[in-house]
Every structure is written in C-alpha cells, then in structure tokens.
Amino acid sequence: MDVTEILEAHQAQFKPITVEKLVPVDFDINMLVTFDTNALDEKTLKSKTNTDKYLLELTRDNTQLIVNELFKLPVNSADAGVLAVLPHRKSILPREKELPKDKPLTRWEKFAKVKGIQNSKRERMVYDEETGAYKPRWGYQGAKEEGTVAQDWVIPVPDHGDPMEDQYAKVREEKKGRSETNAKRQRRNQEEGTAATLAGKKDIKEFKKHELQTAIAASKQATASLGKFDAKLKHETKMKGITHQFSETIGDVKAEKNSSLDILKKIVGKNDIVNTEKAVRMQSKREYAANFDNKKKWADKKKFENKKGGDRKRDRDDKKKGGKR
Amino acid sequence: MLRTVKAKNARAKRFLKNREAKVHENPKNTLVVRGSTTSQVVSDALKDLYALKRPNAVYFSKKNEIKPFEDEEKLEFFSRKNDTAHLVVGTHSKKRPHNLTFVRMYNHTVLDMYEFGIENPKSMNSIPGPKCSLGLKPLMVFNGDRFESDEKCKSIKNFFLDFFNGEETSAINLAGLEHVISLTATPDDRILFRTYSIEMKKSGLKTPRVELAEMGPNYDLKMKRVNVPKLDMWKSAVRVPKEVKPKKAKNIEVDEMGDKYGRIHLGKQEIDKIQTRKMKGLRKRGPDDKEDAEEDTAAKKQKVDEEE
Numbered sequence: 001m002d003v004t005e006i007l008e009a010h011q012a013q014f015k016p017i018t019v020e021k022l023v024p025v026d027f028d029i030n031m032l033v034t035f036d037t038n039a040l041d042e043k044t045l046k047s048k049t050n051t052d053k054y055l056l057e058l059t060r061d062n063t064q065l066i067v068n069e070l071f072k073l074p075v076n077s078a079d080a081g082v083l084a085v086l087p088h089r090k091s092i093l094p095r096e097k098e099l100p101k102d103k104p105l106t107r108w109e110k111f112a113k114v115k116g117i118q119n120s121k122r123e124r125m126v127y128d129e130e131t132g133a134y135k136p137r138w139g140y141q142g143a144k145e146e147g148t149v150a151q152d153w154v155i156p157v158p159d160h161g162d163p164m165e166d167q168y169a170k171v172r173e174e175k176k177g178r179s180e181t182n183a184k185r186q187r188r189n190q191e192e193g194t195a196a197t198l199a200g201k202k203d204i205k206e207f208k209k210h211e212l213q214t215a216i217a218a219s220k221q222a223t224a225s226l227g228k229f230d231a232k233l234k235h236e237t238k239m240k241g242i243t244h245q246f247s248e249t250i251g252d253v254k255a256e257k258n259s260s261l262d263i264l265k266k267i268v269g270k271n272d273i274v275n276t277e278k279a280v281r282m283q284s285k286r287e288y289a290a291n292f293d294n295k296k297k298w299a300d301k302k303k304f305e306n307k308k309g310g311d312r313k314r315d316r317d318d319k320k321k322g323g324k325r
Numbered sequence: 326m327l328r329t330v331k332a333k334n335a336r337a338k339r340f341l342k343n344r345e346a347k348v349h350e351n352p353k354n355t356l357v358v359r360g361s362t363t364s365q366v367v368s369d370a371l372k373d374l375y376a377l378k379r380p381n382a383v384y385f386s387k388k389n390e391i392k393p394f395e396d397e398e399k400l401e402f403f404s405r406k407n408d409t410a411h412l413v414v415g416t417h418s419k420k421r422p423h424n425l426t427f428v429r430m431y432n433h434t435v436l437d438m439y440e441f442g443i444e445n446p447k448s449m450n451s452i453p454g455p456k457c458s459l460g461l462k463p464l465m466v467f468n469g470d471r472f473e474s475d476e477k478c479k480s481i482k483n484f485f486l487d488f489f490n491g492e493e494t495s496a497i498n499l500a501g502l503e504h505v506i507s508l509t510a511t512p513d514d515r516i517l518f519r520t521y522s523i524e525m526k527k528s529g530l531k532t533p534r535v536e537l538a539e540m541g542p543n544y545d546l547k548m549k550r551v552n553v554p555k556l557d558m559w560k561s562a563v564r565v566p567k568e569v570k571p572k573k574a575k576n577i578e579v580d581e582m583g584d585k586y587g588r589i590h591l592g593k594q595e596i597d598k599i600q601t602r603k604m605k606g607l608r609k610r611g612p613d614d615k616e617d618a619e620e621d622t623a624a625k626k627q628k629v630d631e632e633e
Binding site: 010011013014015016017030031032033034035036037038039040042045051052055056058059060062063064066067068070071076078080081082083084085086088091092093094095096097098099100101 | 345346347348350351353410429430431432433436462463464465466467468469470472473483486487490491494495496497498499500502505507509511512517519521523525526527528529530531532533534535536537539543554559561562563564566571
C-alpha cells in the first residue's frame with residue numbers, strides 16, 4: 001500500500017528509538033535511574049582509546065530506554081508547566097535524620113482529645129464596624145491592647161466599684177496575673193512532659209502505682225526513723241512493715257561493750273594533737289592540685305609541638321565557625 | 326561538643342525548626358572540603374562536584390586538617406554545624422595520590438565512607454560545549470553486573486544514587502532532563518564516572534531520539550578503602566514513618582465482571598432478644614379473637630351480598 005511505504009520512508013529519515021538488549025534493563029523511574037546488568041565489553045574497557053566512545057554509546061542506549069519509559073508516564077498540567085507524574089520509589093535510601101519523636105501531650109491537648117475539641121484558627125483580619133473595613137486583629141495597623149488608653153479611651157467605673165480606683169491599673173494587674181498563670185501552666189506541662197519521657201512513658205499518669213511506691217519507700221530511708229514522722233502528702237498511706245531497727249537491751253554484753261568503747265575512743269580517746277584523718281585528706285587534695293597544673297602544661301606543650309607554627313588563634317576560629325571556610 | 330543554641334527571635338526559631346528531624350526531610354546538603362595537602366587534580370574535582378551539587382552544597386575555600394578514616398569526631402562536628410548529610414574530602418599524599426573520600430551521615434554520625442583515587446581526570450572546563458543548568462536532577466545509569474553481585478559495589482551504587490538523586494520528587498518536567506551521569510563498574514575495582522549532556526532529537530514519534538555529548542567531569546575512580554554501613558544503623562536509617570507508608574485500601578474487591586464490592590458486617594442477630602412487645606401484628610391471638618375476626622369478615626361479606 002502506498003500509505004505504509006510513505007510512512008516507512010518518512011520514518012527512515014530519523015534514527016530509531018528502540019534499543020536491543022540481551023538482559024532486560026531494570027529501572028527505578030522515581031529516581032530516573034537505569035540499572036544495566038549486561039556483561040561489559042572488557043577488551044574495549046582495557047584499551048585507552050576506545051573506552052570513552054564505548055561508554056558513550058552504552059550510556060546513550062540506556063538513557064534512551066529510560067527516556068522511553070518517562071515519556072509513557074501520565075502527564076499533569078499544573079501552574080509550573082507540564083509535569084510527568086512519577087511512581088513511588090523502588091530503591092531504599094537511608095534518611096538524613098532520625099524519625100521525629102512524638103512530643104508528650106499537654107494537659108489541655110489530652111482533654112481536647114477526649115472531648116473531641118478541634119482547634120480552629122482565627123483569621124488575622126477582623127471586620128471593623130466603625131470604619132467598615134477589614135483591619136488586622138493584632139500587629140501593624142491592628143487593634144491596640146485592651147485596657148490601654150490607645151484602645152479604650154474611657155473605662156467606666158463598675159456599679160458598686162470604688163470611684164477613686166485606677167481602672168487602667170486594674171486591667172493591667174489582671175492581665176499580668178493571667179500571663180503568670182499561663183507561664184506556670186507552661187512550666188508544669190514541660191516538667192510533666194520531661195518526667196514522662198525520661199521514664200520512657202508518654203504520660204505522667206502512666207507511672208505504675210507500685211513503681212511510685214517503691215520510689216517513695218527508697219526515699220524514706222534517708223531519715224533514721226525511716227520516714228515515720230515525715231510530712232505526708234494528701235492521700236499517702238502509712239508505710240507498713242518498715243521500722244527503725246534497735247539493738248536488744250539485754251543480750252550480747254560483749255558486743256555492747258565494744259561498740260560503746262569505740263564511740264568513746266573516737267570522741268575522747270585520741271592521744272594525737274594532730275587529727276590524722278583530716279591531715280591525710282588535706283595532703284591528698286594538695287597533691288592533686290599540684291599535679292593538675294603540671295598535667296595541663298604538659299598536655300598544652302604536646303599540642304603546640306604538633307601544630308605547624310602553633311597558631312592558637314586559627315584553632316579558635318576553626319572551632320567557632322564549624323571548620324575553616 | 327556544641328552547646329545547644331536557643332532561639333532569641335522568631336527567625337532563629339524557624340531556622341532551627343527547619344534543621345530538626347522531620348517526617349518529610351529536606352534535600353541533603355553536601356560539604357566539599359579540602360584536606361591538609363591537595364593536588365590540582367583533586368581541587369578541580371572538588372570544584373566540579375560542588376558545581377554539580379549546587380545549591381545544596383557548601384564549599385570550604387580554606388584547607389582543613391581532616392583525616393576521614395581516623396578522625397570521625399571532626400566529620401561529625403562538621404556535619405552537625407553545617408547541617409550536611411554528605412561530605413566529600415579531597416587529599417593528596419604520596420601513599421594515596423589524588424584521593425577523594427565520600428562520607429554519608431545518619432543523624433550526624435558516620436554511616437558509610439568510600440575512598441577513591443582519581444585517575445584520568447577531565448574537568449568540566451577542559452571539555453568544550455554546553456553545560457547543564459543549575460540545580461536540575463540528573464538521569465543516572467549504572468552499567469555492569471558488579472553493581473548487583475559485589476557487596477561493596479552495591480553500597481557504592483546506593484551511595485551515588487543518594488548523593489546525586491536523593492531528593493524526593495513526585496513529578497518532573499520532561500523538558501528539564503538535561504544531563505546524565507553514568508557509572509560503570511569494571512572487574513579491576515574501578516568505577517568509570519562519566520557525565521554527558523542530553524540532546525533530544527526528532528524521531529518522528531512522540532518519544533524523542535536521545536543523543537549525548539560529553540559534558541562534565543570524567544574520572545576513573547579506583548576503589549580504595551570502603552566502610553559499608555553497619556547493619557543496625559542501616560536498619561534504623563531506613564525506617565519509614567507511618568505517615569509516609571502507602572495506605573492499603575481495605576475491603577474493596579473487584580470481581581471478574583469489573584464490579585466493585587465491599588462488605589458490611591451486621592453482627593450476630595439474637596432472635597430471642599428481639600423487641601416484640603410493641604408490634605401489634607406479632608401479638609398472640611386467643612380462640613375468641615379468632616371467631617370475632619371471622620364474624621367480622623363474614624358480616625362484611627353479607628353486607629356486600631345484600632347491597633348487590
């Protein structure tokens with residue numbers, strides 16, 4: 001037929017886009033990469049002159065194959081232009097940083113979650129009825145702070161209020177009180193969060209009851225009466241089964257004699273004018289202090305010897321700017 | 326150790342938040358730095374790599390004393406301070422001439438390191454011709470079955486994929502495919518690194534005919550020391566957050582005819598607990614009731630007959 005001949009003649013003008021490969025080539029289209037596992041022509045690779053040409057042809061073939069695949073993709077026309085939509089990645093690449101850790105929820109966030117309260121963002125622009133235009137809620141051309149002369153040019157005294165009281169000061173004090181409670185709550189949330197994360201729990205209430213109790217019992221050992229007379233918290237129960245151990249009044253006479261004599265010796269029985277224990281302590285401290293200076297000097301000397309010209313200033317810049325730029 | 330910087334204004338806070346760990350990460354930055362002694366070859370190579378990786382790259386114009394395989398702390402410090410996940414260090418010595426060390430970080434600790442010696446260099450300036458525009462994604466080609474069979478070459482392949490094409494994209498402009506980087510693994514432990522610029526010619530069909538012209542840097546990289554990533558670190562680096570995992574569509578079946586089906590589960594019906602007290606029709610009828618009902622119907626019939 002004439003038409004096919006014409007088409008073939010037309011096509012013969014151009015170079016082909018098909019490529020023949022022994023082993024079919026693998027792609028990862030999302031990463032625009034071709035993996036060709038065909039055997040390489042080692043002879044040409046060894047020869048100096050022909051390698052570049054061989055590599056160019058090989059790369060051209062493989063690039064043609066992936067371009068063929070890319071032009072088959074579905075196309076999206078967006079503002080930026082005509083884009084081809086890529087499928088998901090096949091290759092596994094490592095991340096740059098860790099997965100982000102879930103932050104512990106604050107008290108309000110927990111409550112809102114339970115009640116199903118959604119956070120709705122407020123618009124910055126508010127309709128101002130007096131002027132009939134939209135003005136920012138805060139900031140450059142927006143409403144000033146409530147309770148200042150700029151915003152409320154008059155504050156009426158309430159019905160049974162003191163007429164001599166400064167209403168502006170009153171508003172200021174109230175605001176200060178509110179911001180202080182807010183700061184307190186923030187600090188409390190942060191403390192609870194860090195306590196929970198340190199213990200590996202997400203919530204401070206997740207501390208098991210018996211873990212808390214063992215911690216409390218351990219802390220009670222600090223007093224001689226083992227926490228019997230410590231100030232208790234509201235619902236704290238009495239510690240059971242733990243008492244201050246006293247030795248028996250009648251029993252081992254020899255042991256009692258020895259312990260009493262030891263106490264007496266420590267207090268009265270010292271014949272030396274010098275307190276030997278204290279002297280040993282003081283001497284060891286002095287020795288340590290003396291050696292410390294020597295060690296430091298020696299370490300610095302080594303550093304100087306290693307550096308070329310020993311430019312200390314460069315070293316400081318190095319550390320400050322994250323490397324010499 | 327770096328002291329943690331506290332943000333004093335909103336701009337600083339935004340900057341620090343950008344550097345934090347995220348679900349969808351930023352494109353990885355590269356730090357290109359020269360060691361204490363370098364040769365012209367190495368300096369040119371570093372400059373070319375920096376040009377290829379712009380704008381996500383930092384180039385230190387001064388030399389720094391850094392020995393990658395001995396001094397991991399310094400690498401971590403640089404990575405943390407400059408927020409870079411890739412580092413390229415160039416050195417030259419008699420024992421290791423024209424050396425390039427590529428380092429990859431995970432969480433600012435060394436994940437893997439690859440050392441190459443440059444042979445047969447050809448810089449971008451020495452090859453005449455058009456160069457590609459800045460910041461475009463290159464096509465990549467890996468030739469040779471060694472990239473599949475050899476462990477070291479496999480990790481080198483993964484590294485170079487990440488280095489040049491690691492950025493997450495969901496769509497590309499087909500007109501922006503301007504250059505291709507090809508890496509060939511030869512049996513004698515060499516990676517032949519070539520860069521070409523793409524010319525799309527008419528082919529009579531929709532898909533163009535691809536022609537390549539030599540462009541950018543060409544090197545024969547001789548493989549030297551290779552530190553592959555440790556398994557446990559690799560495993561944690563490769564974890565996908567559940568927000569990114571593709572969601573499986575549950576309860577949708579398509580049968581042979583092409584009809585979509587889903588199932589609704591009603592639960593077990595307890596017949597003896599159905600409410601029957603409030604339905605008149607379900608009430609039990611006594612024998613009297615039955616006669617009345619019949620009489621009524623009979624009466625109705627009679628009436629009808631009489632009317633007729």
